[in-house]
């Protein structure tokens with residue numbers, strides 16, 4: 476591996492750019508770019524940037540009739556707030572550097588959206604498609620017990636969640652392993668989030684990242700002056716959108732944009748990309764994939780020659796929603812989107828950022844745009860500690876109060892309220908209403924905070940730098956309050 480004093484490359488478009496030698500280094504470069512706009516001393520900045528704890532494990536699991544040695548990680552990037560929080564990824568690409576980078580992004584992400592956690596991430600280096608459900612369960616349970624042995628999991632220590640290649644099923648295995656090895660722990664349900672609702676999960680968690688991406692971009696699109704600079708009209712309706720990755724995050728993002736009247740002109744998967752300038756319905760595409768095993772040859776759409784060609788089509792908004800490093804110095808010059816909304820973690824490299832900035836493309840960064848998942852994880856964790864479902868206490872009370880208010884309005888005006896409005900107004904909040912409104916508020920507030928920082932300093936070049944400034948200031952403040960041991 477190369478050292479941090481890394482080679483520089485020359486880009487005709489923007490002069491010398493320091494080339495990141497790894498994903499973690501890439502995150503460090505974003506951090507350094509933003510740190511210049513903060514007042515913190517070097518030592519504090521170094522502490523914020525560093526990965527506090529890296530746990531690399533190897534454990535044996537019997538697969539079929541042989542023993543396989545599984546490589547896995549859990550990284551706790553920051554302990555300035557506890558517990559640590561972040562997903563667990565199952566992928567053949569998992570390595571220590573990647574998990575460190577993703578854990579660091581979690582720290583900054585949580586700070587930006589005011590979720591009071593330190594950042595963490597886990598990964599198991601496997602291709603989950605190659606294992607049976609029974610084998611995946613064995614691997615997940617063994618990984619969980621390794622975490623327990625080293626005190627790397629717990630509602631007040633470190634709380635995993637889904638990420639690429641994992642979902643509700645894996646989270647329920649983690650929960651069950653934890654509860655059986657730690658019997659009687661009152662807040663044990665809070666040791667993991669993204670659980671099925673029947674096992675202490677919260678309604679709305681599954682679609683939360685995609686919903687958050689939608690709320691965040693909708694807010695960005697609502698600012699007239701910013702849109703004018705890009706030559707776009709404000710608003711979501713009629714915008715042409717391309718989504719790369721049709722997993723949980725990509726599918727829900729595409730669905731919310733589709734429902735709000737945007738035109739999904741291209742969907743890109745790992746094995747194919749389909750294009751239809753009249754628009755695609757993400758539900759129909761997913762149904763087709765279920766039936767045929769691929770989105771390839773979806774009726775009425777053109778299947779592109781290379782799936783990566785989809786990234787380079789003309790559109791208003793390009794949403795990479797799969798893995799890191801999909802847009803780099805090589806393909807960035809050919810990107811024709813006006814806005815890039817990063818639903819994945821780290822889909823652009825530092826070099827791509829620089830090139831796109833020169834092309835006047837607005838990059839809406841992952842570090843807050845995909846924070847919907849962890850935000851609703853926070854709501855789930857709070858629900859687990861409270862031991863009560865959201866809305867349970869106040870739903871009926873609110874409904875009764877609303878009924879009384881309506882009665883008074885009708886009496887005073889002499890006009891009856893129509894049935895449709897009556898149903899809307901009288902209804903007391905359910906868990907899903909409260910979760911979605913908490914998420915909406917979080918994403919809108921984050922955009923406003925970041926825009927304020929971005930526009931208040933003429934040298935801050937882009938939204939990502941502004942978002943990192945926000946994160947660094949909040950974490951720096953936490954360290955200042957904690958005090959550093961003498």
Ligand code: GLU
Nearest residue numbers: 561562636638848849852
């Ligand atoms: N894996 C998701 C992320 O990267 C969610 C993490 C969480 O809910 O803790 O943000």
